[in-house]
Amino acid sequence: MDDRSAGLDKAIEAIKIGVSDPERNQLHIELDQFLDWLEPMLGVDTGDQEGLLFSHDAVNVLREDSPRQSDPAEIQEAAPSFAGGFYLVPKIME
Amino acid sequence: MELRKTTVHRVAEAVLQGEITAHQLIDITLKNCGVLNEGLNIFTAVAGVDASEQARAVDQKIKQGKKLPLAGIPVVVKDDLCYGVLPTSLGSSAFSEFISPVTATAVERLMDAGAVVIGKTNLDDMGQGSTTLSSPRGATANPWQAERTAGSAGAAAVATGICMLAVESDSGGALRQGASHCGVAGLRPTTGRVSRYGLNAHCSSFARVGVTAFSCENISGVLDIISGFDERDAATAVCRDGIQENIKAPGSEDITIGYPVTVFDFLEPELREVFEQARDEFAGHGYKIKEIELGLLREGLQAYYVIALAEASSSHARFDGIRFGKTGAADNLHNMYFQSRAEILGQEARRRSIFGTFLLGKGNYGRYYRQASKIWQMVRWEFEGALKDCDLLMLPTSKNLPRPLQGQSSFLDQWSDDLFCAPVSLSGLPALTIPAGQIEQHPVGMQLVGPPFSEKTLLNVGSASEHKN
Numbered sequence: 001m002d003d004r005s006a007g008l009d010k011a012i013e014a015i016k017i018g019v020s021d022p023e024r025n026q027l028h029i030e031l032d033q034f035l036d037w038l039e040p041m042l043g044v045d046t047g048d049q050e051g052l053l054f055s056h057d058a059v060n061v062l063r064e065d066s067p068r069q070s071d072p073a074e075i076q077e078a079a080p081s082f083a084g085g086f087y088l089v090p091k092i093m094e
Numbered sequence: 095m096e097l098r099k100t101t102v103h104r105v106a107e108a109v110l111q112g113e114i115t116a117h118q119l120i121d122i123t124l125k126n127c128g129v130l131n132e133g134l135n136i137f138t139a140v141a142g143v144d145a146s147e148q149a150r151a152v153d154q155k156i157k158q159g160k161k162l163p164l165a166g167i168p169v170v171v172k173d174d175l176c177y178g179v180l181p182t183s184l185g186s187s188a189f190s191e192f193i194s195p196v197t198a199t200a201v202e203r204l205m206d207a208g209a210v211v212i213g214k215t216n217l218d219d220m221g222q223g224s225t226t227l228s229s230p231r232g233a234t235a236n237p238w239q240a241e242r243t244a245g246s247a248g249a250a251a252v253a254t255g256i257c258m259l260a261v262e263s264d265s266g267g268a269l270r271q272g273a274s275h276c277g278v279a280g281l282r283p284t285t286g287r288v289s290r291y292g293l294n295a296h297c298s299s300f301a302r303v304g305v306t307a308f309s310c311e312n313i314s315g316v317l318d319i320i321s322g323f324d325e326r327d328a329a330t331a332v333c334r335d336g337i338q339e340n341i342k343a344p345g346s347e348d349i350t351i352g353y354p355v356t357v358f359d360f361l362e363p364e365l366r367e368v369f370e371q372a373r374d375e376f377a378g379h380g381y382k383i384k385e386i387e388l389g390l391l392r393e394g395l396q397a398y399y400v401i402a403l404a405e406a407s408s409s410h411a412r413f414d415g416i417r418f419g420k421t422g423a424a425d426n427l428h429n430m431y432f433q434s435r436a437e438i439l440g441q442e443a444r445r446r447s448i449f450g451t452f453l454l455g456k457g458n459y460g461r462y463y464r465q466a467s468k469i470w471q472m473v474r475w476e477f478e479g480a481l482k483d484c485d486l487l488m489l490p491t492s493k494n495l496p497r498p499l500q501g502q503s504s505f506l507d508q509w510s511d512d513l514f515c516a517p518v519s520l521s522g523l524p525a526l527t528i529p530a531g532q533i534e535q536h537p538v539g540m541q542l543v544g545p546p547f548s549e550k551t552l553l554n555v556g557s558a559s560e561h562k563n
Contacts, residue, residue: 007458011451015407016414016428017444018436027448030505034449037506038462041396041469051467052474055299055522056285061328078195090421090430 004031095122098255098308102167102315105258106208109166110156116166120149120210123168123257127212130254134235136247138173138190139180140213148210155208162208164316169204170251172262173214174221175303176292177201184294185217187230188419188438198292199327200261200303200320207319212257215247217268219440222296222406224268224511225497228442233499236275239536242496246272246280249306253278259316260306265297266398267491267515269304273527274491274539279556280306281313284546285522286332289324296446297405300398300519310528310556317549340548342485346380349555351542352484354388360493360513368531368538369490376488379558386480386487394473394517399509400453400466406443407450413438445505470520477521481545486555490514491527491539518543526552528559 008031012019019027081088095105095114109116124145131137141148145168152166176182176194183189201211219228225243226233234247237254244250248260249272262269264282273280282304295301305320307313323333342349353373358366377383415421415434422433439447453462480487493513497503518525523543530540542552 003457007452007455008448011448011455015411015447015451016431016435017439017447018429018432019444019448023441023444027445030445031449031452033504033506038396038400041393041400042461042465044390044393044465044469044472046465046468046472049468049471051464052471053467056329056332061331063325074195090416 004035095119096255097123097168097258101309102164102258102307102312106163106165106167109152109208110161114166116149116152116156116208116210117146119166120145120168120212123212127256130256133240134237134244134250134254135232136215136234136251136254136256137170137213138183138216138231141180141211144179145210145212148205152208152210163319164204165208167209167259168212168257169209169259169261170213170215170248170257171198171201171211172221172246172248172260173217174263174294175201175261176294177211177214180211180214182214182294185220185222185229186413186419186438186440186443188413194292196292198261198303199289199324201292203320204259204261204316207316209259215251215260215262217247219442220296220406220410221263221265221268221294222442222446223508224266224271224515225508227497227499227503227508228440230440235499236496238277239496241500242498243275244272245275245492245496246306249273249276249278249280252276252306252308258307258312261320262304262306263293263295263301264304264519265295265301266402266512266519269306270515270525270527270539270541271492271511273306275496275537277529277537277539278306278308279310279313279529279560280304280527281317281549281553282518282525283317283321283549284524286329287321287337287524287547287549289327289330291324291326296409297402298409299401299405309560310526310553314550314553314557317553337547339550340545342548342551346555346558347382349486349551350382350384350484351376352386352480352487353383354480354487354489355385356388356391357490357514360391361490362494364533365490365493365538368533369540372530372540373488375559381555384484386484388476388480388517390469390473390476391513391517393469394520395510395513397466397469397473398512398516398520400462401470403446403450404454404463405450406446407448407454410439410443410447442505473517473520474522477518477523477543485544486548486552487543489518489541489543491541495533495536495538514541522546524549524552526556528556
């Protein structure tokens with residue numbers, strides 16, 4: 001197994017997405033196509049410049065730190081499931 | 095009242111003057127909806143009773159003396175934007191019944207101004223795509239040519255006259271390509287101008303909330319309403335102290351339009367002809383045309399996909415069946431995650447998440463992601479450089495006619511359709527798609543791109559172009 005194939009399998013495991021064997025095989029083919037497609041971008045001489053990390057130049061974007069009243073009833077209403085004072089989630093402990 | 099033949103301002107005035115009530119207008123709109131939507135697959139949900147209630151509330155406010163600038167205007171909302179009454183599917187069948195506890199700021203502001211949400215519109219799998227071909231509900235057909243895709247369902251809704259405005263997201267070009275394919279106008283605003291609160295963005299660096307309408311005049315009528323600072327979206331901090339509009343004098347002789355000759359390398363001859371005609375028409379109307387170079391369009395598209403996929407892999411992490419989405423049936427925790435995520439994410443979203451994770455992996459980050467972030471910077475400089483010599487740039491919107499509903503196209507073919515839109519997304523600049531011409535009676539659009547906060551100039555030029563054609 002080459003690095004690309006191993007990397008793809010590792011990625012699937014890392015982000016925990018169930019894929020069937022035929023889909024996995026297809027993804028291996030598509031990844032090769034995708035990485036080949038990216039070759040022109042890799043060929044650009046970018047020198048030692050820094051990359052861009054943010055899409056805007058906004059600074060000091062924090063809102064004023066002032067106390068606000070929250071409404072527990074509103075939060076409970078928005079929850080998928082709430083009963084007896086608890087937010088109910090799927091059972092995950094075995 | 096045929097909504098395509100009038101303006102937002104005229105309709106709102108008619109409602110404010112009592113010539114028609116908002117409720118009557120919405121009642122007619124909803125009745126037309128079924129007929130006009132037939133065979134097109136525009137909606138994920140239609141706001142029947144809710145729209146009537148919204149309209150009655152608008153009428154009530156008018157009676158109380160409120161001057162609502164969008165009184166009764168029917169609006170559709172793309173289904174990756176939250177509206178707290180109708181389901182927000184995000185383009186996943188797993189969320190078909192999810193009703194968000196919040197409403198997106200842009201939608202809320204339109205409703206505060208009197209607009210009425212009549213429905214949510216179809217979109218690609220998790221909002222990722224510019225065709226709707228990967229939608230779990232099937233693609234939206236083009237009103238002009240039903241065997242092809244609309245690009246965006248909101249644009250199809252506007253083009254048919256179902257509504258007057260569509261609020262839509264645009265990351266790599268879905269809004270703009272939809273407008274182009276359906277022969278309407280669509281605006282992707284400057285980064286930070288319109289709040290994205292309530293948008294399920296798969297890549298927050300490039301996702302924006304914009305508006306599609308039948309004319310530039312109609313977009314002008316709502317731009318100020320949806321624009322401005324929102325403490326729930328940090329990017330809008332650039333507007334915290336108000337918006338410094340970048341408005342160029344209205345005279346066409348004062349405006350220089352940059353014309354990138356490099357785009358011809360990528361265009362089919364018939365599209366090239368439309369684009370050349372549009373250039374000649376601008377020149378005929380007195381605009382100065384200046385040839386420019388944009389040499390990184392293809393590489394910009396590729397960089398966009400590296401960054402967008404990397405961000406998608408992160409933003410999709412929350413769809414695990416515990417925090418968001420239905421829990422998949424499984425006998426242990428490990429399998430539950432795999433099952434849930436396979437059911438929540440469709441094929442396109444799975445592909446993007448997996449590839450995005452791969453690109454961020456050891457050895458790949460430096461080779462692909464870091465290079466893409468440098469290209470992002472270079473594309474931004476390239477657009478800034480072009481706009482030093484010109485007031486606006488003109489670009490094609492799509493390199494193809496809309497894709498056929500039937501028949502296979504590879505994922506790379508579909509991604510490549512964003513060639514002229516994705517680099518503009520990297521630039522952070524505003525872009526307006528307007529109709530440029532037709533090929534075999536099928537509309538073809540083009541983009542006008544300007545400096546930050548030049549939307550009003552873009553709309554003025556676009557509007558003048560509409561009236562002269």
